[in-house]
Amino acid sequence: MFKKSVQKFPGKICEVELGTGEKAIKLGGAQVLPFCSFDGDTGNTPKVGMEIQDIYPEDWIDTLKELYKDVASDPAAWAKFIEDKYAPDFICLRLVGADPNGLDKPVDECAKIAKAVADAITLPLVVAGTGNHEKDGKLFEAVAKELEGKNILLMSAVEDNYKAVAAAGVLAYKHKIGAESSVDINLAKQLNILLSQLGIQNESIVMNVGSAAAGYGYEYVISTMDRIRLAALGQNDKTLQMPIITPVSFETYKIKETVSTESDVPEWGNQEDRAISMEVSTASGVLVSGSDAVILRHPTSVKIIKNLINELSA
Structure with a gap:
């Protein structure tokens, strides 16, 4: 009789909880490679979030602008519309308006917008910054204070601003922090170590190890995720045993x-x-390589990816 071998690993991905109440979600928890339930415990099912912005999305494709035309000028109404109509696992508010190279909106104003969004929904909230590390450091401090008690994910801290983001986001106001690196296992590990030296526990960190659209250096993203997961599980490397979130739509x-x-x-x-097609192709690849959560923009993409996750998790 054929006896199928089982691949066991000594390591485990820690669990990180986002949000509060009945709609709170948990990321991570796997003791085996993604969707390999025949080997052991795959942990929490990967989660799918939807992106909104704090300002009207002028650069979005016309079909999406048409879809959200009645709510896109009001982030809180937009978030509520998405929660009610499309039921993602979480919502990602991207604070584009704070960008110093754009509208350069004050951090306090952006923090109040984030608070309005959080108050309008019951889903967990992820707040993404501008990509300007200096501005994001100040922005996340203000957002963390304004949303105390909401258990949000601040995405993301980088080596240039991680102290400010971690001190306010996690130590002072008890949120979760995204640790962003540029598609390199060593850089991901280094930032996690720096955060741990500040007293941040693994259960408060979600890694954003970088992404790319399918066909644009994408194989490097996939191989990096594979290496991170194999090190975390196979080598029991605790500095890499955090869940991964991938902002695919970005x-x-x-x-x-x-x-x-x-x-x-x-x-x-x-x-x-x-x-x-591009969103689905990219998301499916990172999910089977180790991502515990993806951020998408189009409702059809969300539906397809949720179906994929359900089928692979069955």
Whole structure:
């Protein structure tokens, strides 16, 4: 009789809880590679979030702007609309308006917008910054204070601002922190160690190890995630045993295949279909490589990826 071998690992991904109440979610918990339930405990099912912004999304594709035309100028109404209509696992508020190279909105104003969004929904909230490390450090401090008690994820802290973000976000106001690195296992590990030296526990850290749209250096993203998971599980490396979140939509809506209109490149076909295909392709790849949560933009992408997760988890 054939006896199937089972791959056991000494390590385990820690659990991180986001949000409060009945809609709170847990990331991580796996003791085996993604979706390999035949080997052991796969932990919490990967979660799917949806992106909104604090300002009207002028640069989004027309079909998405049309979908959200009645709510996109009011982030709190937008968040509530998404929660009620599409039921993602969490919502990601991206504070684009704070960007010093854009509107450069004051951090206090942005923090109040984040508070309004958090108060309008029951889902967990992830708050993403501008990518300007100096501004984000101040921004996350203000947001952490304003949303005390909401148990949000501040995404993300980097080596340039992690002390300020961690001190306010985790130590002072008891939120969770995203540790962002640039698709490199050593950089991910280094930032986690720095956070732990501040007294931050693994259960308060979610890694954002970087991403890319499928076809754009994507194989490097996948191999990095594979290495992180194998080190965490196989080598029991506690400095890498945190869940991973991947902001897929941040990357897939920047590339020519998604932003080019049908009039620009008619031979490429429908723009909305291209956008969904790119988002789904990217998300599915990072999920099977170790991501515990993905952030998407299009409702159809959310539906497809949730179905994929359910099928693979069955």
